[in-house]
Amino acid sequence: MYRAAPRLLRSALSRTVSSRGAGRGALYEDVTEIIGNTPCVKLSEKLCPPGTTVFAKCEFLNPLSSVKDRLALAVIEEAEASGKLKPGDTVIEATSGNTGIAVAMVCAQRGYKCVICMAEQFSVERRRLMRMLGAKVVLTPKAGKGFGMVKKAEELAEKHGWFLCHQFETEANWKFHNVTTGPEILADFEGKRLDYWVTGYGTGGTFHGAGKAIKAARPDVKIVLAEPEDAGLLASGVPTEHKPDGSPSASHPAFSAHPIQGWTPDFIPKVLHDAPMDMLLHELVPVPGAGAIATAQSLAAKEGLLTGISGGGTMWAALETAKKAPEGSVILAMLPDTGERYLSTPLFSDIPADMSEEELALAESTPSYQLLPGKEPVLAAA
Incomplete structure (x- = not known):
């Protein structure tokens, strides 16, 4: 895998592997202290187009398995520092899942009550994870789309006096990426080539904040932004009208349903x-x-990188970029979350729970411990 890599890169990779067993050299006060510093992992030639190098920044290695851990910590810490959030308060947010899971984590650690509003179409496992973390989950009708769950969160916050995170509006979102995600990338690629950085958008915080940091230090890096083909809001050229607090005043006319949850x-x-x-x-x-679903499946089956549909979408855009890029180009793509968030979605629809014919044949190929359809289980062979 490393033979085609430049000598400097091979040396850096070797040093990383040799540090196994060394520990982190630090002990942490709580789970929020291990947010960030996610690694960049090189793709093999099984997926990477010839003549280019593609890396993935593995945000699923945050403690609650998504890039939104950063956002949640940023919003809560900013609210605490400004006095908007006090002990015993309730935090509320509208989310497709990952932000809600992250907010629920930080609230659990800090002792806040947590309420999440989420449209009914998002994966069931996300609801259960939030409830596992102590949050209350209020579902909104699918027909209301993202705008509906945002509106519901606003209503509940106003009625009950709760702190609303405003993930889509707050500057704390992109500013946290500006001082963490972007500098991490710059540090990992210091002295190394980096030609393209590829990301999708949910709130836009990663693109806005990390993008500013990368461009300020390395203006030669080209930033590629991906969005669903079925929901080309930016491509339409039609802006969203915002209310005085920054929240949307209506659903965007170019939006249609798409399978890339979180985007x-x-x-x-x-x-x-x-x-x-x-x-x-x-x-x-x-x-x-x-393409997003197929790429996420390929990342798992060919690279051992278990990411969600949004990660597959970002990598699809990165691989398309690599096909057009000059010889020797280096591309970094964001993998926002883990594939385990998508067990009830189209990402896993072709992944069976029961044994296939090939697996049944393997089970029958030795005499012991067989579990075959329509037959009594076999334990140790006589």
Whole structure:
């Protein structure tokens, strides 16, 4: 896998592997202290187009398995510092799942009550994870889309006096990526080639914040932003109208349902709207839902990288970028979350729970401990 890598890169990779067993050299006060510092992992030639090098930044190695751990910590810490959030308060947010899971984690650790509003179409396992973390989950009708769950969270926050995270509007979102995600990438690629950085968007915080940090230090890096082909909000050129607090005033007319959970709600978030597009954006890539799913499946089966549909979508855009990139180009793609968030979604629809014919044949190929359909279980062979 490493033979085609530059000598400097091979040396760096060897040093990383040789540090196994050394520990982190630190002890942590709580789970929030291990958010961030996620690794960048090189893809093999099984997926990477010839003549290029593609890396994945594995955000699923955050403690609650997604990039949204960063956002949740940023919002809660900013609210505590400003006095908006006090002991005994309730935190509420609207989310497709990952932000809610992350907010529930931070609330559990800090002792806040937590309420999450989520549209009914998002995966069931996300609801159960949030409830496992102590949150209350209020479902909203699928027909209301993302706008509906945001509106419900606003109503509940106003009625009960709860702290609303405003993940789509708060500057704390992109600013945290500006001082963590971006600098991590710069540190990992210090002295090394990096030509393209590829990301999708949910709130736009990663693109806005990390993008600013990367461009400030390495203006030669080209930033590629991906969005669903079925919901080309940015591609449409039609802006979202925002209310005075930054929240959307209506659902976007270019939105249609897409399978890339966590990406592109039915409005352009203020965090993304406020990003300096002229400075950051090199190319906007529409990603087909089927391509995102197939790429996530390939990452798992061929690279051992278990990411969700959004990670598959980002990597699809990265691999398409690699096909067009000059010889020797190095591309980094964000993998926002883990594939385990998608067990009840199309990502796993072709993955059977029962043994296939080939697996049954393997089971029968030796005499002991057979569990075959329509037959009595066999334990130790006589």
